[in-house]
Amino acid sequence: MESTCVDTSLNLNINHPSTATYKDEIMVEELHRLNCENKWLSETLSNMCENYEAMQKQLNQLMNQNCETQTHEESRKRKAESENCNNMFGTINVINNECSTTDEESLIKRPCREISSPKAYKVLVKTEASSNSLYVMDGYQWRKYGQKVTRDNPSPRAYFRCSNAPSCPVKKKVQKSLEDPTILVATYEGEHNHGHEKAEISMISSQIEESFIGSVHVTSPKQIIQRTSPSMKIDNVPKSSIQQFLVQQMATSLTNDPNFTAALASAISGRILDHTSNKANW
DNA sequence: CGTTTTTGACCGGCGC
DNA sequence: GCGCCGGTCAAAAACG
Secondary structure (H helix, E strand, O other): OOOOOOOOOOOOOOOOOOOHHHHHHHHHHHHHHHHHHHHHHHHHHHHHHHHHHHHHHHHHHHHHHHHHHHHHHHHHHHHHOHHHOOOOOOOOOOOHHHOOOOOOHHHHHOHHHHHOOOOOEEEEEEOOOOOOOOOOOOOOOEEEEEEEEOOOOOOEEEEEEEOOOOOOOOEEEEEEOOOOOOEEEEEEEOOOOOOOOOOHHHHHHHHHHHHHHOOOOOOOHHHOEEOOOOOOOOOOOOHHHHHHHHHHHHHHHHHOOHHHHHHHHHHHHHHHHHHHHHHHHO
8 A cells, every 4th residue: 555645736845855944935935936826817817807898898889889770770671661571580680689670579569669778688598397487597686576468478577676776777577488488588678787796606607607698699599598497507508617617716715815825834834744753753 | 574576556658 | 549568666465
């Protein structure tokens, strides 16, 4: 049986003929170096996140502008073709601000209303077939203020306001898809003027999902943000990335904690001292 | 007991 | 003007 030395991945050379205090200094230096490296990585990561958000905002603005010009053309076309416009389903596949033509009759009947809400977008969420819930977990807290059965869809439509209302103006409507009852169609209106309330896993999942929700406004059931239930299960996001994220967060918080680094240093130096004293007893 | 959800009533816009 | 329809209000009920 071989010796079971703990692999700390810190390149510990216990057989080095130097003294314990010298080793302590090396270890402390190493820890400081790793600490600095972690800080630098954290800063780089946060910078990347900021850049990403800025780019996403620019993309949204560009999409809004693009859609506005499109809707002007569309409205002209609709005026001209109002008599025979019943075959326009799915001609445009951009759903940002709801100005697109979808398979929903209401959008064709009253296109101007949807056009006037530049910050509205839709998200399709896959749920369990048996689930009748109209709750979509997206990292924010919502307060339901109404429910209606609409004409074009037999399943009820739920109306939600952000829990931070009236300071936060965001609203959302959630209704089962007419085509596929296992899909919830969540229509968001407005932008949150605050961060996510829910920490922990909901925050993590929403951060991961923002890359889909924030910029891509899904219209086709093929592009579904899949989730099997209101529980925090994310199907199309690789689990390894979530694990990686969790590990990274844990590592960062641990290495940034001076108590942890001090405890680690003392534990390692204690081990080294034990080892050297055992050798001395030999 | 405070907060959230439910649900019927009400309101305003739109088409006829 | 009237009726339809989507969206909102608000009182009651439910919940923790």
